[in-house]
Amino acid sequence: MITMGGTMRLTIITLAAAVTLSSTVFAEPTAPGNIKFGENGEVELALTGVAGDAASGRKLFMNRKKGNCLACHVNSDMVEQTFHGEVGPELDGVADRWDAAELRGILVNSKNMFEGTIMPAFYRDSGYNRILKKFDGTTILSAQEVEDMLAYVMTLKE
Amino acid sequence: MNITSLLPLAVSIAIVAGFVTAGEDSTLTIDGEVFVTKAAAPAHLENVDEIFSGWTFRLDETQALQMDDFDNPAFVFVDQALDQFEMVEGSAGKACSSCHDSAEVFSGLRASMPRVNSAGDLETIPELINNCRTERMGAEKWKWSGGQMSAMLGLIGLQSRGMPVEVAIDGPAASFWEKGKELYYMRVGQLDMACSSCHEDNYGNMIRADHLSQGQINGFPTYRLKNAKLNTIHGRFKGCMKNIRATPFKEGSDEFKALELYVASRANGLSVETPSVRN
Numbered sequence: 001m002i003t004m005g006g007t008m009r010l011t012i013i014t015l016a017a018a019v020t021l022s023s024t025v026f027a028e029p030t031a032p033g034n035i036k037f038g039e040n041g042e043v044e045l046a047l048t049g050v051a052g053d054a055a056s057g058r059k060l061f062m063n064r065k066k067g068n069c070l071a072c073h074v075n076s077d078m079v080e081q082t083f084h085g086e087v088g089p090e091l092d093g094v095a096d097r098w099d100a101a102e103l104r105g106i107l108v109n110s111k112n113m114f115e116g117t118i119m120p121a122f123y124r125d126s127g128y129n130r131i132l133k134k135f136d137g138t139t140i141l142s143a144q145e146v147e148d149m150l151a152y153v154m155t156l157k158e
Numbered sequence: 159m160n161i162t163s164l165l166p167l168a169v170s171i172a173i174v175a176g177f178v179t180a181g182e183d184s185t186l187t188i189d190g191e192v193f194v195t196k197a198a199a200p201a202h203l204e205n206v207d208e209i210f211s212g213w214t215f216r217l218d219e220t221q222a223l224q225m226d227d228f229d230n231p232a233f234v235f236v237d238q239a240l241d242q243f244e245m246v247e248g249s250a251g252k253a254c255s256s257c258h259d260s261a262e263v264f265s266g267l268r269a270s271m272p273r274v275n276s277a278g279d280l281e282t283i284p285e286l287i288n289n290c291r292t293e294r295m296g297a298e299k300w301k302w303s304g305g306q307m308s309a310m311l312g313l314i315g316l317q318s319r320g321m322p323v324e325v326a327i328d329g330p331a332a333s334f335w336e337k338g339k340e341l342y343y344m345r346v347g348q349l350d351m352a353c354s355s356c357h358e359d360n361y362g363n364m365i366r367a368d369h370l371s372q373g374q375i376n377g378f379p380t381y382r383l384k385n386a387k388l389n390t391i392h393g394r395f396k397g398c399m400k401n402i403r404a405t406p407f408k409e410g411s412d413e414f415k416a417l418e419l420y421v422a423s424r425a426n427g428l429s430v431e432t433p434s435v436r437n
Contacts, residue, residue, distance in 0.1 A: 064366075071366040083367040087360050118355040120348065130346045130405045140348060 029143030032108075032125045041112030042101040047123070047143035057152025060145055067122070067141065067149055077156060088119060093158035103153055107146050122146060186213055186431070188225055191320050197427040202327060205358055206372070211428050212380075212436055215362075215371040220383065224435040232312055232381035232433030235305075235388050239313035242306060248297030257294065261313050268318035269430050272419045274330040280415050283311055284390070302409035303393035311379045312388050315432030323376050323425045331419065338420025341413055347404025353421070373398075375418070376425040377434025384437060391418050 029048045037043055046052075060067040062081055070078060072087035098106070106113060109121035122141040141149065186193040195211035203209070213221060223229050243254045243261055258264070272282045284302055287310055291297040300307040327335040342353045356365065357373030364370070379388040389397075392409035395417060399406035407413040 068366075083364065085365050086363040087365055087370075118351060118359065120350055128346075128348055128350060129344065130399075131348050132400065132403045132405050135348045135403045138348075 032123050032139055035108055035123070037105060037109075037112050038101065040102070040105075041110070042099075042105040043108055044101045044104075047104075047108075047146055050144060050147070052144075052147035052149070052151030054148070054151040054155050056145075057148035057150070060141065060149050061152060066145065069149075072119070075156070091153065091156055093156060095154045095157045100150060100154060104146065104150050107141075107149055107153075122149075184214075184218075184221065186211070186221070186225065186429075188227065188319075193320060193429040193431060194322065195428065200423065200426040203424060205354075206424075209374065209425060209428060210361070210372055211376060211425075211431060212371040212374050213377065213431060213434060215369045216435075216437060220435060220437050224431070230381065230433065230435055231386070232379075232388055232435065235309040235381075236312045236316060236433060239306075239309040242310060243313065248291065248295035250294060250296040252295045254290070257290075262317055264314045265317040266321060268315040268432055269321045269323055270325055272415060272422065273326060274334065278330060280331070280334045280412075280419060282410075282415055282418060283314060284410065287311075287314075303390045305387070308379045308388035308390050308393075311390060312433040315379065315430065318430045319432055321430050323422060323428055323430060325419060325422045325426060327419070327423045334416045334419050335423060337413075338416035338418070341417045342420050346399065347402035349402040349404075351402045353398070353417075372424070373421065374425045374428060375421050376428045377431035377436070379432065380434040380436045382436050388433060391421075 030045070035043055035047070036045065058077075061069045061075070062078060064071070069075070069091070070081055070084055072085040074084040074086070074090040074092070076090075076092045078084070094103070102113070106119075108123040110117050110119045111121060120140060123139045123143065123146050125137055125139045128136075186195050193211075193213075195214050197209055199206045199209050213224060223231070227233050240261070243258075246253045246256075254261075268283065272280055275281045284300075284307055287307065288299045292299055300310075325331075345352045345355070353373060356370050361370050361372045375391050375394075378391045378394070380394075381387070382389050390409070392414045395414055396406040396409060407417075
């Protein structure tokens with residue numbers, strides 16, 4: 001019978017650690033407080049060094065605990081989901097109307113672009129009033145999740 | 159494009175709209191009594207012209223449940239409160255009925271609450287009930303949103319059913335009302351929303367499968383299909399705040415009492431619907 005030797009196991013663990021480490025070294029996410037907004041609230045620079053994954057972003061879009069974008073926006077790319085919200089504008093063709101930097105800015109904190117909007121800021125971790133303790137100091141989406149979401153909404157063209 | 163080619167489109171729009179706005183134009187009647195479910199907004203409302211009962215935003219099936227007291231599940235709890243009304247409790251050996259002939263003596267109370275008392279405090283019905291229990295009966299207080307309290311609130315509120323909401327907002331109530339108004343427009347929580355974000359700016363819109371109402375409280379306590387019990391006003395405020403990831407104020411707190419007065423005043427002119435049915 002062949003069993004995995006101690007050395008072999010150690011090598012695998014070390015390899016896994018190295019992979020994790022290397023991705024963080026190359027992709028230190030920008031902290032919410034360090035984001036540079038342009039004049040109109042756009043954000044030019046990606047929040048991480050890892051390209052956004054549109055498939056992952058699509059899942060975040062409908063996830064009620066994450067983006068929950070469908071709660072407020074119609075999105076014809078998701079006709080399989082019932083009950084699209086009507087609070088915000090329809091997102092069909094949204095990538096024809098806005099560029100990546102603008103959409104990133106809207107995702108991070110749309111209040112810089114649209115004063116008084118009901119839309120939550122998805123990448124802001126301070127300045128809230130009476131925030132529930134378990135969310136204090138957190139952002140609704142992680143930096144990578146914002147990039148994934150952006151990659152997905154950039155596919156919404158007409 | 160001719161008219162006939164537009165017809166199917168018009169029909170499908172009508173179907174969608176009919177679903178979403180089910181019953182906005184229907185009339186709430188119970189035992190032949192007609193309720194005011196929409197009215198001109200009271201003068202103090204700056205951003206809304208017309209006020210609507212939450213009943214008008216619900217689907218036909220939910221609306222129907224409230225139109226017949228035998229179908230209305232809230233009456234199970236109202237019946238429990240009728241028994242409780244006669245129940246002797248506490249060191250003084252009294253029941254509610256020892257001092258109050260019947261629940262009917264509270265006719266009109268629900269329509270004017272909360273109100274400022276002679277001591278200058280803003281008071282609510284749960285506080286009146288608990289005062290009676292501790293001061294006159296020598297009994298334990300009830301929890302603000304407990305089963306006994308919400309049932310008794312249902313019984314007392316029922317005595318004003320059909321009467322127009324008419325809470326005072328001037329004189330000694332003015333400072334409480336101003337504080338409540340400030341809270342209504344205050345953004346809170348990680349979702350950073352105020353009551354007004356949904357219930358003033360977006361009523362009538364769908365938020366996923368929910369049809370946003372004006373957040374009127376003229377039907378409270380309300381039986382919610384969601385949790386199959388009577389829900390108090392402060393209990394509902396608390397739930398809303400948690401939904402937007404905010405630390406709620408405490409039930410019975412000065413903040414929620416002031417907010418209750420302000421929100422109640424936004425329904426001045428609608429009928430009391432206690433005990434209502436919502437989803």
